[in-house]
């Protein structure tokens with residue numbers, strides 16, 4: 001702890017803090033990043049700077065208040081001692097952020113002493129220890145007090161007693177606890193998340209109980225949500241913890257979508273192969289994804305979670321997290337730590353020193369080995385004891401020189417598997433003590449109870465070798481606590497490679513596979529004989545980690561990232577076009593005289609994938625079919641003489657013929673390279689200089705990857721090739737696509753005139769310049785010419801699920817920007833003289849029914865733009881009107897008569913969005929009905 005600072009120094013620090021807070025908005029000398037931070041990393045680094053300074057001020061103001069958080073906690077919110085003037089200065093600090101910490105277990109468990117009297121004890125477990133160290137926030141705990149309180153007096157008095165500890169109880173009745181906590185949480189999720197699988201015995205019973213336990217789980221989560229909602233104040237951050245509350249984020253967001261919600265898992269998240277065995281796998285994942293930020297102890301767990309979301313839910317995994325219809329749930333690793341100072345300080349306390357003295361005397365002449373675990377299958381206690389037995393067996397000379405102290409804290413004692421474990425451990429310990437004990441000593445001291453904090457610190461301090469042999473463990477804070485208490489002894493940590501802690505303490509610890517008893521026994525020998533200099537080196541490494549990666553840091557980083565996730569989401573939302581205002585679009589449709597409807601096919605006019613968003617039946621889906629509800633509607637719309645419909649698709653001619661042959665409309669196949677009025681023949685609209693000499697080479701590449709990627713396929717079209725892996729294993733598909741792209745971009749065909757376009761689950765190769773936007777001018781020219789249109793086109797509705805590359809079709813119709821400096825160059829296009837590169841190309845001759853003949857320009861149109869708009873953003877009236885005319889105008893398009901609309905996308909250049917083809921169907925139906933009744 002630094003030396004106590006003078007008030008002047010504190011004042012200067014506080015001024016700096018205020019300045020830095022301002023610079024958070026503006027940027028100044030304290031910032032490494034001048035200006036407003038624009039990226040997430042910049043924002044997070046700046047906030048980190050701010051926190052550091054804040055802490056320095058805090059440190060100065062609280063120097064001398066040496067409470068350990070547990071004691072402070074048990075005493076309630078005490079008035080700080082001996083602060084004098086410091087109090088006044090403390091008031092000048094900005095108020096702390098309010099944080100609602102929601103966990104199944106409150107940090108205190110209640111024991112009833114009488115009708116209205118309660119004793120509160122600190123709960124045991126890593127989650128509680130870690131969160132007790134979090135004091136940077138104005139925190140309130142919400143959770144279960146570990147006791148059934150059926151009566152009103154009891155509930156009222158306990159609520160009052162807990163309020164002093166800033167705890168708010170959730171009252172769960174016995175039946176719910178049994179089904180939710182003992183059943184679904186601890187008999188199903190807990191073993192599954194620790195790779196122990198779903199319950200194997202009494203299969204029928206398990207299946208029968210599963211549904212009722214799951215229902216109780218949801219009910220309990222809703223009860224937690226109700227209490228949160230009752231205490232929530234605007235601006236609060238809600239941090240949900242652990243596998244008990246996977247439904248909570250969804251319940252909270254349903255109640256208030258603006259609530260800032262984070263969720264953190266304290267256990268491992270298993271491989272998606274394990275998670276997919278769970279009957280409620282999808283529901284749980286979806287509920288968690290309702291949170292804004294989802295955190296795990298390690299990168300591996302985060303990776304497994306994202307992979308489960310992609311493989312089970314069919315969602316996109318991005319570097320930031322998981323994306324579902326444009327909504328991103330951020331997923332990241334936040335390794336927890338401990339309040340290391342609390343342990344280091346405790347070692348100086350007289351009661352701990354006394355304990356240490358006693359223990360040293362008691363075990364004089366013997367090396368002390370220590371295990372501290374909840375008596376849980378995942379902790380590998382039997383395996384640890386068997387390894388110790390093997391060590392004694394093979395090292396006779398150590399038998400009277402070493403003792404193993406095993407603290408096994410009873411836990412979840414109502415769950416049958418835990419009861420069995422207790423018997424099993426007792427049996428093994430008894431056998432080994434009988435085998436190697438003497439009249440005066442036993443090799444294993446096994447305690448079935450918890451110790452108080454001071455006794456635990458003393459034990460950690462006198463230990464020579466700590467043995468943590470979890471079969472799986474989210475993190476394991478015992479290993480951290482041991483390291484924190486070992487600065488004078490520099491004992492050795494033997495640590496399971498399956499504990500999250502192995503990732504952070506792996507360098508200083510001896511890592512073991514706890515299933516390999518021989519390896520663990522050998523490690524015990526190695527640790528007991530380790531020379532002092534090696535012990536010191538290993539310890540220093542770990543001590544540095546434990547004292548810098550504290551629980552405080554962990555919580556601050558999580559909350560700061562959660563805050564930032566909200567900022568980021570808002571920035572993203574601003575870039576998302578709004579939903580199509582259908583009423584407005586229909587009103588304008590009815591008022592216009594010559595309308596063009598440009599409609600995509602795939603995912604625009606087809607039936608959506610199944611409701612789960614999963615990839616369904618490949619064979620069925622591969623046959624692209626027009627949505628059955630559209631047949632009548634399309635007929636009506638096509639029969640309207642004021643309306644021209646163009647189906648504008650990447651698909652080939654045959655597919656469009658099959659689906660649309662019976663309607664009176666225009667079909668533009670292969671991104672507009674072929675055009676046909678359904679009553680006429682196909683004509684080519686390909687530009688003359690289109691080179692297709694690369695097709696064979698690309699085809700070979702596509703064949704190669706199709707053969708090696710199960711369930712992928714490719715479509716060979718005349719002007720493009722498409723490789724699709726949407727039905728393949730997502731991750732493998734992506735790897736293959738990356739490999740393919742690499743080859744296409746840098747391999748032997750990299751110099752060919754082709755465009756390689758990466759879709760969400762596809763790779764498409766086209767001749768350079770083949771885009772829907774590039775083709776639309778030729779197509780429109782042809783249609784205007786063919787129809788001999790007299791009235792100008794005064795309404796355009798363009799709807800499609802187009803690739804980014806094809807979004808140039810939306811901008812084609814977009815009137816030019818108002819005359820700002822950047823737009824001046826574009827405004828020159830107003831000139832009636834056509835520049836050769838202008839968007840609308842020329843050509844007066846009619847179509848040619850031949851295939852693959854070079855294209856000749858079809859018609860001469862010219863685009864005249866007038867700007868009357870003054871708004872910004874996604875307003876339809878932003879750009880008022882545009883006209884294209886040739887002598888008399890053939891296209892007079894006011895800004896508010898133009899509707900470009902992307903289907904099922906979030907990022908788009910279109911003015912509007914429609915969620916799915918179902919919405920397209922609804923819109924077109926309404927359009928047809930309104931127009932036939934008008």
Ligand SMILES: O=P(O)(O)OC[C@H]1O[C@H](O[C@H]2O[C@H](CO)[C@@H](O)[C@H](O)[C@H]2O)[C@H](O)[C@@H](O)[C@@H]1O
Pocket residue numbers: 105124125126127128130242266267336411412473474475476477
């Ligand atoms: O509340 P209980 O059912 O009695 O169980 C106690 C806690 O056990 C688990 O702790 C985990 O959290 C630790 C801190 O992040 C981590 O180090 C450890 O590896 C985990 O096992 C459980 O996740 C908590 O919810 C329980 O409260």
Ligand SMILES: O=c1ccn([C@@H]2O[C@H](COP(=O)(O)OP(=O)(O)O)[C@@H](O)[C@H]2O)c(=O)[nH]1
Pocket residue numbers: 123124125126127129130372373374407409449450451452456475476477478479481
């Ligand atoms: O008698 C005991 C034994 C353990 N603990 C605490 O229980 C926690 C165990 O956390 P860990 O992360 O190792 O595992 P968990 O029990 O949460 O799975 C540690 O903070 C220990 O200090 C305790 O308070 N009293």
